[in-house]
Amino acid sequence: MTEERSTYQRLQTELADLIQKAPKGSKLPSEPLLAEQMGVSRATLREAMRTFESQGMLKRQQGVGTFVVGPTQVIDSGLEVLESIETLAERIGLEVTMGHFEFTHLQASARQSNKLVIALGDPVIEVRRVIMMHDSPVAYLVDVLPEHVLDPETLATRFTGSVLDLLITIGDPPLSTSKTEISAIHAPVEVAKALNIQRGDTLLLLRALLFNESGDPVDYSHSYFLPGYFRLHIIRKIGGVTT
Amino acid sequence: MTEERSTYQRLQTELADLIQKAPKGSKLPSEPLLAEQMGVSRATLREAMRTFESQGMLKRQQGVGTFVVGPTQVIDSGLEVLESIETLAERIGLEVTMGHFEFTHLQASARQSNKLVIALGDPVIEVRRVIMMHDSPVAYLVDVLPEHVLDPETLATRFTGSVLDLLITIGDPPLSTSKTEISAIHAPVEVAKALNIQRGDTLLLLRALLFNESGDPVDYSHSYFLPGYFRLHIIRKIGGVTT
DNA sequence: CATTGGGGATTTGTCAGACATTTGAACGTA
DNA sequence: TACGTTCAAATGTCTGACAAATCCCCAATG
Structure with missing residues (x-):
């Protein structure tokens, strides 16, 4: 009954942790570096990051980097x-x-x-x-x-x-x-x-x-x-x- | 002022249309085929599909296919x-x-x-x-x-x-x-x-x-x-x- | 000295192709 | 009929590459 978690699921959990812990507005490591740290390919990493971006938790800018959008005043x-x-x-x-x-x-x-x-x-x-x-x-x-x-x-x-x-x-x-x-x-x-x-x-x-x-x-x-x-x-x- | 839309954004719009028009529970074309139809690579297509999947609009199953999860009774x-x-x-x-x-x-x-x-x-x-x-x-x-x-x-x-x-x-x-x-x-x-x-x-x-x-x-x-x-x-x- | 304009390095965006894994159905055999 | 094998199809993941955008340093220019 120990359901195997897919690479993607495990990655998403790790990413969520990373994003939550990261200071608001901070820059994430570059994709190649982060992929290496997480032990996945860049393609898989990007799939996971897309979901966070689509939820407004990440902002990415080509040529610059990926940034954490912190929770703001409600x-x-x-x-x-x-x-x-x-x-x-x-x-x-x-x-x-x-x-x-x-x-x-x-x-x-x-x-x-x-x-x-x-x-x-x-x-x-x-x-x-x-x-x-x-x-x-x-x-x-x-x-x-x-x-x-x-x-x-x-x-x-x-x-x-x-x-x-x-x-x-x-x-x-x-x-x-x-x-x-x-x-x-x-x-x-x-x-x-x-x-x-x-x-x-x-x-x-x-x-x-x-x-x-x-x-x-x-x-x-x-x-x-x-x-x-x-x-x-x-x-x-x-x-x-x-x- | 005519802001260029990225491949990803265009793809996401097309995918949204496709999903909305598709009958509930229907099966989408396979990823290679769909990527060809949309004129993008499979990697880009998968990034876009992830966001829809993470919002519960798509269900994917390895070895089977990708299915549209229709809007249900509220x-x-x-x-x-x-x-x-x-x-x-x-x-x-x-x-x-x-x-x-x-x-x-x-x-x-x-x-x-x-x-x-x-x-x-x-x-x-x-x-x-x-x-x-x-x-x-x-x-x-x-x-x-x-x-x-x-x-x-x-x-x-x-x-x-x-x-x-x-x-x-x-x-x-x-x-x-x-x-x-x-x-x-x-x-x-x-x-x-x-x-x-x-x-x-x-x-x-x-x-x-x-x-x-x-x-x-x-x-x-x-x-x-x-x-x-x-x-x-x-x-x-x-x-x-x-x- | 201030300003401008190139490189060049870094980073994300996209692509092509390959192989692994899972599933379902067809098929053959007992 | 029942059951196990085989195989094709689909998604999951990886590697490597190039394109495009951005930033920074620095030299050339006024």
Whole structure:
């Protein structure tokens, strides 16, 4: 029953140890040297390193070397209350900035019109932006709103980085709740591009539908978070005991 | 500004397409053949495939071939109410079974005693088990409880697969709430072993501290979920506008 | 002296080919 | 039929090589 571990598996364990022990930002030995130390070929070593790179634990640069990307400060937030990353960051004294930002004019797709309870093809605004922390992209946010909720002029003149904060300020009727769905997904191509990661890397995804006090949906958003930078928590109540 | 994409990046995109389009469970062409089709060497192809394998999208077997692991049915649960996976699964008509199960007798570590508000070294019981769905491991659960909450005899005789359900049944005083922390992490070695994945693969982690009606913590648990099998949602309320 | 422009060394990126190991199926034999 | 052998196919690993990017030192130049 002593299952033999393959060279690759053994190597991956050793690599994980090495990476965890290595100081953040430090440079790893060169591939030929490391392969010799680990007792494997360079090809096998590279296969193993790819997985760590795809998980954002390693950065490689041709002609330079391979570097350990250390764990960084995490954004810790309670999920019961809906607040923007910007507001949260300010509250806990964390510095975040907005990276790439764009908004486009669209006609509601089938999914969007369904979620927002509007007619197919109704005008909507799509807002996309990247959240940066310490000059690294950590989140990618996409909001879709009916145009009657947020017109382009208001967006252009009063947007400060957070759609949610803007909606809270100008919302009429005011906002009340959101239904948020939490999952882990593999990065779609456009998100991977924006966050400068590999397509297929794993992300924490919060899909939220935002309602005003009349119960009308006003915003359908996707928030893609880089794992490791965020810790979300929630108070849960014991449910009905069906047994 | 037209950034050149490396062979590897192009290959990964093509592979992602191929995998998404391929029927679930289908067999991929052999590595030499696929490498020729993609116009890359076998070594490069293998590097790219490793990342998909480490994310559970591919299964490879020496002497047999490489297979696409299709997206499977997801477990969809609201987070406001705390209920066991078993109860949830039963409610929505999903078949889950218990894989490996073990419990051990320990003395509380610093972290555990801190979380459970007991003395360092106090006797605790640690319960570990694997949740299976369609014969695949999908979650790994670890519960730590003070022995005065759950004694070994009760555990041995009345455990049906869920510590939470057991605590709800025998809890005295009854359970009330839990504080749950949601994050995405890279699989520690013992979890990777239990779930039959690679160390370092990304997992959804729910860390929960369970309280009874007296406000005493009675259970400190870690739930490791395989991404893709779970979708969790929550209703959030608009917070105070600090501005 | 400050700046620029070459080498050259180092490192990662990619490739070609080879052999080892595992598996499954076909085949032959008792 | 049942069982063991053989063999082809597929992944696992290794070796060696060259290409491309980067960095650093140093000489030439103003």
